[in-house]
């Protein structure tokens with residue numbers, strides 16, 4: 001199976017933390033407060049698994065999927081070290097091979113949709129939406145869609161630095177910031193909550209919670 005993160009996967013969590021001054025890890029876990037004990041959670045493109053381990057600590061039944069064996073090696077090491085209370089199901093596969101339609105209380109996609117091209121990202125978002133049960137939620141943590149003026153320029157620079165590095169070292173595609181709330185809505189969910197993670201007053205990251213009609 002293709003491992004797009006064999007070169008840079010080892011440092012992914014740490015560099016995200018340093019680059020965002022701690023905002024990215026906070027963004028990844030922001031919507032876990034909407035979980036109830038025993039909820040079924042799917043984490044797509046889990047990477048090192050910050051939010052997956054946190055969700056397990058909160059009593060969720062977590063399944064985590066990733067294509068990269070390098071990322072999963074680091075995730076498994078964290079599981080062994082942090083020993084979350086419930087077993088986490090770790091699947092080394094393409095997200096399109098997860099086909100439990102309408103089964104999950106929460107599907108989480110943190111900094112995952114941003115690796116895909118314009119047409120592919122819609123397919124991936126729609127697929128993730130299809131895995132959410134009626135009344136469940138679809139959570140997307142991502143780079144904020146840039147606005148106007150100086151703040152918009154800073155948001156763009158923040159994104160283009162990140163995607164320049166990762167599109168040259170991984171399989172991620174170089175592209176502008178996608179309209180993530182639009183993708184969540186396109187996947188059949190209504191936006192219920194958005195939390196922003198600013199640095200010096202500029203919103204750089206957001207966690208978007210979409211709810212599927214019950």
Ligand SMILES: C[S@@+](CC[C@H](N)C(=O)[O-])C[C@H]1O[C@@H](n2cnc3c(N)ncnc32)[C@H](O)[C@@H]1O
Pocket residue numbers: 004005012013016028044045046047048049065066067068071093094095096109110111112115
């Ligand atoms: C940008 S990283 C984000 C990792 C993690 N969610 C985080 O926020 O730290 C994207 C992850 O998605 C995984 N990935 C990419 N395409 C995938 C696919 N089709 N199915 C499953 N995982 C995939 C990559 O291997 C990588 O671990």
